[in-house]
Amino acid sequence: MRPLSRFFSPGAIAVIGGGAWCEAVMCQCRATGFAGPIWPVHPKKAEVGGEPAFADLASLPGVPDAAFIGVNRELTVEMARRLSEMGCGGAVCFAAGFSEAVSELADGDDLQAQLVAAAGEMRVLGPNCYGIVNALDGVALWPDRHGMSPVESGVAVIGQSSNVLINLTMQRRGLPLAAVVAAGNQAQTSMSDLGMALLDDPRITALGLHIEGISDLRAFEALAARASALGKPIAALRVGSSEQAQAAAVSHTASLTGSDAGARALLRRLGIAQVDTPSELVETLKILHVTGGLRSARIASASCSGGEASLMADIGEIAGVTYPGLNDAQSSGLRTALGPKVALANPLDYNTYIWGNEEALTATFTALCEPGADLGLGCVVVDYPRGDRFDAPDYDQVLRAIARTREATGTPMAMVSLLAEGLSETVAQKALAMGIVPLCGMGDALRAIRAAVVERDGRNAHPEPVTLPLNGHGTARVFSEAEAKAMLAGVGVRVPGSARASSAPHAAESAAQIGFPVVLKGEGIAHKTEAGAVALNLATPQEVAEAAAKMPAQSFLVEEMITGTVAELILGVTRDPAHGFVLTLGLGGILTELIRDTASVLVPASREDVHAALGSLRTAALLTGYRGRPAADLEAVVDTVMALQTLVQTHAGALHEIEINPLICRASDAVAADALIRMEE
The missing domain is CATH 3.40.50.261 (Succinyl-CoA synthetase domains)
Structure with a gap:
């Protein structure tokens, strides 16, 4: 691809179209300090924005380094093709109606693919975006007002909402803004591509991101690694924690927002500072700049x-x-x-x-x-x-x-x-x-x-890439508890001794073989406790048979009764297409949803990551010993998490969800007392 540096700091600019937006680009470019030639292109107008217009691209006196394409979406594709053929460095595609509009326009995805193909090696910003303002070099391929002033150094901000970026440029808090870039649909040039190019400029001190969705996880990891190598920190304001925001982001950017827990875990893993409001972003960037x-x-x-x-x-x-x-x-x-x-x-x-x-x-x-x-x-x-x-x-x-x-x-x-x-x-x-x-x-x-805290041993780097969910989109089924536990045992997770039974008498016989006391569970029921499908501490065959007769189930799972509980945890892994597999650890058992004491990391997490996540829980003292109570075997708990991650990585193409709840933590081991796996065959 042609270098973005030529696009960001052009010597000559072409503006294609004759509407008010195009005239605004020319006005803003001059007002920002651009001194090079600006060539408006329009087949019928003699002048645009006070400059003589050229009838077509072939009539230009030279090859533009950057262009603003301000025409309809179909013509945008053709203009991108012609600009690329003549050797233009890059183009802002202002038009909407591409992948972000697939719910309204059935050909949106196809037209975006045509745009990428037409651009070839030429950089394309957007479509559906405003463009770029470069206050370092006095460039504004930007069809609206902005509040930036010339600076010699400062921070760059990339976003997926042009209007949010406009508002950020109007801040009066002293943040030196060197560049703002609207990424739009990221059809060809991603936010990560833009970030790496901006950070390579020695005048850029830090990077701010307004993220509605991450389209390329590997590229985002590469951006974080590049920032770490350059010693330039990143702060991110990510939207999408609410259901309403996720729906808006999908319709607006054609990106996957993914889960909020996954996004926070990803940013934390990569050492990217996450803020929750635009004001916090501005203040954090000031700290990072200085x-x-x-x-x-x-x-x-x-x-x-x-x-x-x-x-x-x-x-x-x-x-x-x-x-x-x-x-x-x-x-x-x-x-x-x-x-x-x-x-x-x-x-x-x-x-x-x-x-x-x-x-x-x-x-x-x-x-x-x-x-x-x-x-x-x-x-x-x-x-x-x-x-x-x-x-x-x-x-x-x-x-x-x-x-x-x-x-x-x-x-x-x-x-x-x-x-x-x-x-x-x-x-x-x-x-x-x-x-x-x-x-x-x-x-x-x-x-x-x-x-704005930077860890002493560096930031924006992690030894292993995130495990990506592969392109498995088949029908998933919920495995039986016995099947799930067999899979877990296969990777080294400690599970109770058990047997499946097809009737109440069969359950009583199985219990005698396992040894009392036992636990009896009805199979095929998602929330067993609420349905009356769990009986604990059964001590005789008769108690087992009577308990089975009362359960709303046709088959049963008989298990050894795990005693000596220090604490109960939940370990869950969910498939997040935007961020990888999200591993959640927290207080388990029947209080999980009521207490909501959890921490999330991404697979693969190191043993140190897991220890840190466990230590961050409000109820962490239950694991380490509380008011004279014994401590759990934390290393056994971490061993269980590491084994669980092995299962996830082995079945990354088919796995949708795993849950162990509870993981019974004892002074000498950790036992998966209940398990759920939802996976394609």
């Missing part, structure tokens, strides 16, 4: 108000940041700077004794953020007064003191406002110029700090 990512969520906070200090503590706890206690060096330095009347703590209320004294402010912040504190970020809470009503030279003293603290300690520093409007765009830009992160709004700021 710092390259934080080494930890350990922060120190200083404010001149006890109320602000309390809010930092409360909101920070919810957000997942930590405030380490003061060490001796911090306490000594703060006492020297503040005197005896100020209570020393982190978050710190330094009162107003030193307000207006830049030296004292610097000494206070420097003592709080001294290198021995091992902080990920030092924060100073400050909201500037309204600029339209007040001058605030004393507030600039705080800003300078923060900058001096960063220089003296080497600790990354941020100024945090209580409300988003507490830091104007002018103040935010001034802070960025000093190497300080301006974080607008306390809640967004603290969540962004947690999201």
